[in-house]
Amino acid sequence: MLFIGSIFAWMMPAGTTETTEHPAAEDRVVFDRLAYGLEGLDDRAARAPTVSGVGVPSLWSRASIGRLVTADSQTLESAVQTTIAMNGATVPVWLVLRVPPTGPAAVLAIGDGATDGNSGPLSYRAGDSLAYPGLVTFTTLPSVAIRPGAPRLMVDSGPRGLLVGGAARRVVLAWSLQSARVFGASGVTTRVRWRLSPRARLEALAPFASWESPRLLIVGGALIWAAHGYLGSEYFPGSTRIGTLGSLEAGLLGAVDAVTGTTTIYLLPDAGLITRGWADISQGVVRPTSETPAELARMTPYPTRLFEAQSSLLESSPWRTGTLVGRPTVPPGEPAPPTVVWEGGTGFALATGYERGDDRRVRALLVGRVTASGRRLDLLQLSESGSLPGPSGSQAIWDRFPSYEQMLDSIVRRGAQFERGPYRILPLGDTSLAYQPWYAFDAEGRVKMPYVAVAQGTRVGAGRSFGAAWDNLRGAGAPLPPGFAPSTPLEEARRWMNRADSAIRAGDWEGFGRAYGALRQALGATRDTP
Structure with a gap:
């Protein structure tokens, strides 16, 4: 077939x-x-560049998040870009799972696209629409929760799992699980649980697919691990080989409830022939597309592994699109990972660029989106005026800015480290913007994002925030895109004073305590406290 x-x-x-x-x-x-699923690729020339406020920049990276949340012997198990619903609005965040040496695993919702008045992170509490400076816990996971770092099996008297039963049953369990721990269990309520990581559950249910690292999402108020399932083949007639692959499909979507462990696999509407064939013979393991929860489908981004294969394919000689952004020329190496872009709503797009010419400018942009009608892949051929300086060219310009030298000197004098973040591309309609955040790491484990540089066409800018950098690029007094207005420490303090005053008037002492703590952090009186 x-x-x-x-x-x-x-x-x-x-x-x-x-x-x-x-x-x-x-x-x-x-x-x-x-x-490689490129039947719907839209390859066209970009229209005349125009200023647009579409898209919100991701200011944090997984590396900076890791250093931010792993102080005091904490372990980072997951950090993904997603959205949460707060007071009727959709907010882009990094949803982070970290595990302390003792106690329950904590879920943090760290705001993306904005910082507090001191260039530090903002985070959210479940049920509270305010963004707090520093790190606050959004929610916690029970000890029986499904998570990437969970042990291979657990034997306890928890509410979930299989009763170990009598001697005969224990022998069978010990042999099948290859563990003698069930023999040491005592009590009639003792249970055993295994496959406690979301990826292990998906691999056990659908071993014919290759599963990516699951993403933690909040779907309908529940914590859900979601992952795409891929089916690839080494052999496909006439296709270009990407590594060991001759074809790749991303036609499955797995969902694992983090609390109950319920695991479901859905067939995606863009599934290819190979995936549909496996779904037909799975005898109900793969659920039909019509059963996919609408909110889960909207929150799941374009399949990362498929996008990376497609973007690499477009480098090959028949396509001649250019060289992927960040790929070293000597010796050949891996390109920069795609930029994850929030364009409003609950979904995310993936974007990357292609460098062409001796000046290594970005002259083509590939954007993958998930729409109501399925996946959409756009390849924009940028005009010369709309092209971007690549990573090496941008950094050579940005590093010569007087503001960069001043910021570097200021941070180093305080004994902190000043490190550049990833080069990223933000689609803005039919044009694009290149930007790069810088991070400051101090000896006490605090992380700030005090500097951002941007480039668009032949214009560049930099500042203490994305809004300030955009203002610098467009010229003093230019209007900022929606949501990019900078916030000063004084404005932050005034906001939290009003919040504390309102809490006192309402008799909400818990709310007053949170607001007072946030006020002290906004004024720099205390260090960030989980």
């Missing part, structure tokens, strides 16, 4: 992408489209 489908696709028009007039290359492009 797959071969017949390939022949059928070969007979169809190749679409809008123009590569080369050589017939063999045209055939390769047709087969590549089928093998």
Whole structure:
């Protein structure tokens, strides 16, 4: 069936992408489209660049989040970009799971796209619409929760699991689980639980698929681990090989309830022939597309592994799009990871760029989105005026800014480290913006984001916040995109004083305590406290 489908696709028009007039290359492009899900690729020239406020920059990185939350022997188990619903609004956050040496695992919701008045992180509490300076716990997980760092199996008297029973049953369990721990269990209520990591549960339920690292999401008020399932093949007629792959499909979506462990796998509407074939013979293990919860589908981003394969494919000779942003030329190495972009709503897009020319400017932009009708992949050919300086060119310019030298000197004098974050691309309609945050790490484990640099076309800018950098790029007095207005420590303090006053008038002493603590942090009176 797959071969017949390939022949059928070969007979169809190749679409809008123009590569080369050589017939063999045209055939390769047709087969590549089928093998890597590029049938709907929209390759077009970008329209005239215009200023747009669409998109919110991600200011934190997984590396900076890791250093931020792992003080005091904490362990970082997961950190992903997602959204949470706060007081009727959708807020982009890093949803973080960290585990202390003792006690329950904590879930943190660290605001992305904004910082407090002192360039530090903002975080949220469940049921509270305010963003607090520093780190506060959003919620906690029970000891029986499913999480990436959970032990291989647990034997206890918890509410979930299989009763160990009598001697015969214990022998069977010990042999099947390859563990003697069940023999040492005592009490008639003792239970055993295994496959306590979300990925292990998905791999056990659908071993025919390759599962990515699950993402922690809040879906309908519940904590859900979500992951795409991939099916690849080394052999596909006429396609370009990406590493060991000749084709790749991302047609499965797995969901694991973090509290109950309930595991469900859904067939995605963009599933290919191989995935649909496995779904047919799974006898109900893979649920039909119609059963996928709408909120889960909206919150799940474009499949990362598929996007990386597709973006690498477009570097190959039949396509000749350019060199992926950040890929070293000598010796060959891996490119920079794609930028995760929040464009409003609950979903996220993936974006990357392609460098062309001796000046290594970004002259093409690839953006992957998930829409109500399925996945959408856009390849924008940027005009010369809309092209961006690549990572090396941008850094050579940004590092010469007087404001950069001043910030570096100020941070080093305080005994902190000043390190650059990842180079990122923010799509803005039919144009784009390159930006890079810098982080300050002090000896007490505090992390701040005191400096951001931006570039668009031939213009560059920098400042203490993204809004200030944008203002610097556009010229003094230019209006900022929505939501980018900077906040000063005095404004932060005034906001928390009003909050504390309102709490006293309402007799809400717990709310007053939180507001008072936030006020002290805004004024720099205390260090960040989990």
